[in-house]
Amino acid sequence: MEKLLPIKFVTSRGRLLLLCVLAAVLPVATAAAQTAEPVMVVITHPTTSEEGIPRASLRAIFGMLLQQWPGRKPVKVFVLRDDASEHATFSKSVLQVFPHQLRMAWDRQVFSGQGQYPEQVSSPQEMLSRVASTPGAIGYVKASEVDQNVRVLKIR
């Protein structure tokens, strides 16, 4: 019995490993099976002078850490609801952060007095109009929905 234990341990560890591998591979497989997701772009108020921004800085802006554009202009962040498909696609493909991590980061800052929530809008139309009318604003929409009242910010 004593001798059997390590073997049992190894096989159960093996099984666990297999499970982990499966868990990691499954989402990839399902994602590949789905139709191509829409391309999301970052949009800003038309007066924003920035042409491009590093992904890390963008992450810090949407994580509500970095709150100023160069030149001390305040950043105003707009997001869609957590369960909006555009929010998930934007988080994962552009910021490369899972939406649940963004939510956790916001909650932790708000409830420790270190930050504030971004402003939530209810539709891509509202996103476009709010970003177009708020100086310093930043948000996101599908590339196909961009209109002439906002500016597209490139990632460099």
Added chain:
Amino acid sequence: MCVYSRFAKAARSIALFGALSLSAALAQAVDFLDGDLQVHGFATGTLVNTSDNNWFGKSDDQISKDYWEIGANASWRVTPDVQLSAQALSYTAGGTDDGDARLDYGLVDWTAVSSEAGRGGIRLGRFKTAYGLYNKTRDVAFTRPSIILPQSIYFERTRNLTVSADGGELYVERYGENGTLSASFALGQPQTDTEAAQTAVIGSNRPGHIDSKLAPDLQVMYEGAGGRYVLGFTAVHLELSYKPGVGDRLQAGTHRLTPLIFSAQYNAEDWSLTSEYASRRISAQDFGPFFYNGTTVGESYYLQGTYRLAPKWEGVLRYDAYYADKADRDGKDFSAATRLPGFTRFARDWTVGVRFDVTPQFMLRAEAHRVNGTGFLPVQDNPNAQDLRQYWDTFMLLGSFRF
């Protein structure tokens, strides 16, 4: 007296609820300020049942309703680099905390330097203590991985000493291509004026009181690949001196606590794996013959897996181990010296739980613990150590609302 205090507690909870709903109404009103002023809050109630021993009130073979966390906060972004924030908190936990509303934090945060690559600044006032991954929002159920944080590191027993401090905290953040590096260094006066803080350090019903020196607190965190993995280190040093009271059996001793915490987390889309290890050096000196003087090094660690089963459902499984003295893990030496049970010096806790987010504002949780040892149970709920049982289970149900 008991009836009166129950009534007072209920009245206070109702008043707080009233204030909460009022501020919820206010929160909508302040949208006029373009969201620069935000008001938020939460109310959490937890039912606790234990098979033996008491936790969060009288829970042994009954259901304790004495665990409440109610808070409301406001933050105002005055300029792009200055934010004012404050939170009032009512924390009720069995015999350790009576729910009196306290200022949880109240601070001015000044971002002195800010660029695309990072920022740095200072927080002044009462700020939350950086301590492992979860401490800064330890009383906010939505930010916890389970109903109860792993007790080996986030003790309920000693929470008042590490919940927040008065002083200043410097912080820097660097947003690199591969990850975000952040560091903070704080000097603050821990809150030692509560009964619970005193009891945690010197035991219950002492006539004297403890004072703390300014406590240094260093934390460094690295979040790689957009938070896929997180590595952290925290070091805190508390120095508490005892001023004996009239007819005191204790002498003017000093307590020094130096916890070091190593944190690691991996986040996948559907699951997270988290582990923290803490080494806690505790020394008690010059308290005289009626106290356990000496230096011990305690050890704590947990391994926790959370799995997002479906969009609104999350499961958690955790193993959590606490040893008051690394050199006396089973408490035998302690037991021989004090005639108290050795199992009061450790606790090994298996936890399984589930979370259901009914709406983004309302959450329900259920959780079961199987525990060997009573190391993290507060004496206030269990005044007689001889009544403690080594093996015990606890089951909890939580409902939490936020706005």
